[in-house]
Amino acid sequence: MKREALRPVLLSVALACLFSLVNPVPAAAHIAGSGGSPSNFRTVVTDVRPATPGVDVTVGVGGQWVRITNRDAGTIVVLGYRGEPFLRLSQDQVQANQRSITAAEAGLTRRTAAAPDAQPRWQPLSDGGSVTWADARIDPPPDQSDVPGAWQLPLVVDGQQVTVSGDRDRIPPPSPWPWLAGLALIAAGVAVLGWMRHWHRPLAAAVAAGVLAFGLHLIGTGFAPQRVGAVFGWVAVGAVGLFSVAIGAVAVVSTLRRRESAAPRIITIATMVLLLAAGDITVLWNSQLPFAGPPVLDRILMMLTYGIVLGLLVAGVRLAREPTHDELGEQRSSG
Numbered sequence: 001m002k003r004e005a006l007r008p009v010l011l012s013v014a015l016a017c018l019f020s021l022v023n024p025v026p027a028a029a030h031i032a033g034s035g036g037s038p039s040n041f042r043t044v045v046t047d048v049r050p051a052t053p054g055v056d057v058t059v060g061v062g063g064q065w066v067r068i069t070n071r072d073a074g075t076i077v078v079l080g081y082r083g084e085p086f087l088r089l090s091q092d093q094v095q096a097n098q099r100s101i102t103a104a105e106a107g108l109t110r111r112t113a114a115a116p117d118a119q120p121r122w123q124p125l126s127d128g129g130s131v132t133w134a135d136a137r138i139d140p141p142p143d144q145s146d147v148p149g150a151w152q153l154p155l156v157v158d159g160q161q162v163t164v165s166g167d168r169d170r171i172p173p174p175s176p177w178p179w180l181a182g183l184a185l186i187a188a189g190v191a192v193l194g195w196m197r198h199w200h201r202p203l204a205a206a207v208a209a210g211v212l213a214f215g216l217h218l219i220g221t222g223f224a225p226q227r228v229g230a231v232f233g234w235v236a237v238g239a240v241g242l243f244s245v246a247i248g249a250v251a252v253v254s255t256l257r258r259r260e261s262a263a264p265r266i267i268t269i270a271t272m273v274l275l276l277a278a279g280d281i282t283v284l285w286n287s288q289l290p291f292a293g294p295p296v297l298d299r300i301l302m303m304l305t306y307g308i309v310l311g312l313l314v315a316g317v318r319l320a321r322e323p324t325h326d327e328l329g330e331q332r333s334s335g
Contacts, residue, residue, distance in 0.1 A: 036061040036227065037279070038286030040173045041148070043138060047165040052157050057164050058225055061290045063138035065227045066153065070129040077156040078131075081105075082116035085156075087131055094131045095122040106133045132227050138166065176285035179299055183284075183307040190311025194318035200262070203315060204255040207269055210308035211248035214273055215241050217280065217301040223292030240276055247272055266316035270309040277305055 039062030048057065054073030059066050070076050070089040080086035080102030087103070088095045096108045098121040104111040109123060125131065138151050153164040193202045218241045226233030251265040283289050283298050291298040 036064040036290050038282045038290070039064070039288045040171055040286055041168055042171050042288050043151075043166060043168045045164060045166045047163075049163050049165070050160070052160075052162050055155065055157060055162065057153070059138060059166065060225060060227055061288050063151075063166075063168055064134065065132055066135050066138050067130060067132040067225075067227075068155075074158045079154040079156065080116075081136070083154070084116040084118070085120045087125075087133075088120075088122060089129060089131060092129055093127055094125045094129075096125050097121060098123045106135070108133065130229070132229075138168070171287040173285050173287045174299070179284040179303050183303045183310075186304065186307025187310040187314070190308050191314035191318075193311070194315025199315070199319070200255050200258055203262075203266060203312070204252045206308055206312055206315075207248055207251050207255065207266060210273060210305055210312065211244055211269070213301045213304040213308065214244055214277060217277075217291075217298060217305060218244075220291040220293045220298055220301070224290045244269075244273060244276065263316050263319035263322075266312050267320060270312040270316060273305065273309045274313070277302070281306055 041062040043059050043061075043063035045057050045059055048055065052073065054071045055076060056069040056071055057066065058069070068076060068078060068087070068089065073089075075088065075090040077085050077089075078087040080097075080100045082101060084100050084102065085097045086100045087097070087108075096103045098109050099118045100109070100120070101111075101116075103109040108125060135153065137153060148168050148170045151166050151168060153166075155162040155164060190203075190206050193199050193206065196202065218237050222234050222237035247265075247269050251262070251269040254265045255262040280302055283291070283295070283302050287295065289295045289298050
């Protein structure tokens with residue numbers, strides 16, 4: 001590959017790495033959104049007893065996170081693994097018990113050796129009426145992660161014992177082979193465009209289609225429940241989406257105008273989308289997805305995204321190796 005074609009690729013890698021560092025969403029399988037990683041376990045809340053209208057409980061994909069929201073209850077205390085006070089939501093503030101082993105294991109406080117019945121020492125965590133954390137009662141550790149079953153989360157709401165109950169069931173994953181076969185066919189079909197004489201319009205359309213498929217996937221991800229909340233989730237989704245659209249638009253315009261920079265820019269957008277969607281290919285072999293829509297729709301979108309951008313990468317490299325008009329002129333004059 002020529003040095004001129006390699007530069008935008010290196011730039012795209014650097015930009016994607018920079019984005020992953022400044023991304024407000026914690027690192028996960030998805031660079032955009034914080035719904036969680038695809039899973040083969042369906043975790044749901046089945047009951048809250050006694051019924052408590054002022055308490056909302058949200059569980060992420062596979063139970064990877066749980067959120068308690070205080071709507072209009074006075075004080076909510078979440079009990080830990082040993083029955084000790086763990087978290088407290090009161091007066092629009094979230095506090096963690098510094099003496100709770102659960103808080104230490106969740107990474108909310110430093111590890112402590114206090115007894116479960118020790119008097120709580122509350123430490124402010126954040127303002128607001130909502131707290132999100134990973135709880136081993138809902139999402140078991142790796143050595144027990146394949147075990148389905150019921151779970152319970154004990155609360156104390158305004159002095160009253162409340163139990164949140166739920167189920168964790170394993171849902172068989174789909175076979176990835178039909179999706180991977182479709183991906184390979186799409187990639188081959190797009191790659192062939194790089195050997196066509198009149199490749200500009202077909203490849204411009206392929207770039208637009210790939211960015212559109214990735215964008216729809218991002219939108220579905222954004223509408224799924226977010227670990228960091230809807231606002232920060234949409235900030236990350238919007239940033240990735242706008243970034244992809246901007247680079248894709250430059251590649252489409254360059255290709256339609258038959259500029260010599262078209263091939264390097266096709267390589268750039270293909271590399272960028274592959275980096276941004278790096279972990280999302282796992283939707284092809286997991287049953288539960290952080291996507292607000294039918295799982296089959298997300299699999300179709302990711303099959304299209306990966307197939308198109310892989311084909312664009314091959315086509316772009318092929319075209320970047322062709323001599324430019326100036327180089328052809330120099331060859332003719334020297335000959």
